[in-house]
Amino acid sequence: MSRRTPWGANIARAVSGDPYVDMPEGTATGDSCSQALVKAGLDWDVGLREIAIAGGPKIDRYHAVVRESDNYALGVVGRAYTPIQNTELAMFTDSLSEEATVTTTAVGSLDEGRRVFAVVDFGDYRPPGMGGTEVIDLSMVVHSRHDGGGALTAGLFPLRLSCANGMRHTIGALARNVKIRHTLRADVRLDEARRALGIAEKAITAMSETVERLIETPLTDGKFAKLMEQLLPIKGDEVPASTITRRTNTRDAMFALWSEAPDLDQIRGTGYAAVNAVAEWEQWVRPVRGERSREDAHMMALTGSGSSMAERAQAAVLS
Numbered sequence: 001m002s003r004r005t006p007w008g009a010n011i012a013r014a015v016s017g018d019p020y021v022d023m024p025e026g027t028a029t030g031d032s033c034s035q036a037l038v039k040a041g042l043d044w045d046v047g048l049r050e051i052a053i054a055g056g057p058k059i060d061r062y063h064a065v066v067r068e069s070d071n072y073a074l075g076v077v078g079r080a081y082t083p084i085q086n087t088e089l090a091m092f093t094d095s096l097s098e099e100a101t102v103t104t105t106a107v108g109s110l111d112e113g114r115r116v117f118a119v120v121d122f123g124d125y126r127p128p129g130m131g132g133t134e135v136i137d138l139s140m141v142v143h144s145r146h147d148g149g150g151a152l153t154a155g156l157f158p159l160r161l162s163c164a165n166g167m168r169h170t171i172g173a174l175a176r177n178v179k180i181r182h183t184l185r186a187d188v189r190l191d192e193a194r195r196a197l198g199i200a201e202k203a204i205t206a207m208s209e210t211v212e213r214l215i216e217t218p219l220t221d222g223k224f225a226k227l228m229e230q231l232l233p234i235k236g237d238e239v240p241a242s243t244i245t246r247r248t249n250t251r252d253a254m255f256a257l258w259s260e261a262p263d264l265d266q267i268r269g270t271g272y273a274a275v276n277a278v279a280e281w282e283q284w285v286r287p288v289r290g291e292r293s294r295e296d297a298h299m300m301a302l303t304g305s306g307s308s309m310a311e312r313a314q315a316a317v318l319s
Helices: 007-016 033-039 086-099 186-215 221-231 241-260 271-285 294-302 309-318
Strands: 046-052 058-067 072-078 103-110 115-125 136-145 153-160 177-179
Touching: 033 086, 033 103, 033 115, 046 072, 086 103, 086 115, 086 136, 086 186, 115 153, 115 186, 136 186, 153 186, 177 186, 186 271, 186 309, 221 241, 221 271, 221 309, 241 271, 271 309
Parallel strands: none
Antiparallel strands: 046 058, 058 072, 103 115, 115 136, 136 153, 153 177
C-alpha cells in the first residue's frame, strides 16, 4: 500500500480485512543471515573519510561514513565513531541460532543502506482462552545504522498475524532492546547472543501478561470514544481549526476500525481490540510522508525509537 493510496481507501481496505503487509523491497532470505546478506547485496563494508569544505580546509572532529563499494556517503559522525560492518550484524545474528531454536527469516536495508536489519523467527504466542484463533508472531529484529544514529541493537518484535499490527507497545521498556558490543571475537559474540536471548525471554513474558490483561479488560463504545477524546483532544481555544479537522477525521477512522474491522471480531469489546484499532490506524492507515513505501516506513519505525499512540492508548486502557 503506497503513500499515493487515498486516505479513505486505506480505511476501506483495513475495515474489509484485505491483507496488505510485506517486507521492504530488496529483502532476501537464506539458510543463514550471512547467506541472506550476500543474496540481498548487503555484503559491503563501510569506512570513514575526512570531510573538507569544497576548495577549503578539512572539518575537524567529524568524518563521513562511506560505503566502500561505491563511495556513497551514508552519514556524518564524530571522530570517536567506530563503524559496525554488515558482516558483524550477520555473524551476531547467526550466533543466536547457535544458542536457541531460532531461524533468520529476512535480511534487508532501509534509507539507501543507512539501516541494515535481520529478522529472526522465535515462533508464536497464542493467548489462553481464545481457542487458538489469536496468534502473535514472535520475531527479533537485529539492526545497525551507518549514519551515526545508533549501535548494533536487538529487540523482540511481536506481530499480530490477523492484521499485521506491530505490538511493541505490549513490551516493557526495560525489556525492549539490547545494545550489542560490536566485536568479531566469537566468545564475546556468543555471550552477547545469550544476553539478547535473555532480554527476548523477558520481553515475551511482559508481552503475554499485557496482552492477557488487555483481553480481560472490557470496553464499551462509549469508553472507546472517551479514549479517543483523551488521545486526540479537539476542545480548547489553543487548538487550530486544521488540527480539529484532522483529529476528528482520525477519531472517525479509529472508531470505524474499532466497530467494523473483521480482524477484531474475536476480541471486540475489549481493551485489546481498542489498542489494536489505534495501532491499525497508526501503522497502516495514517498517510506516509515522503517517498518511502508503507513497508519501509513501518520498518523504519521499528528500528527507531520513541513512543507511539498505541502505547499511550494501552497505558490509558490499563490505568
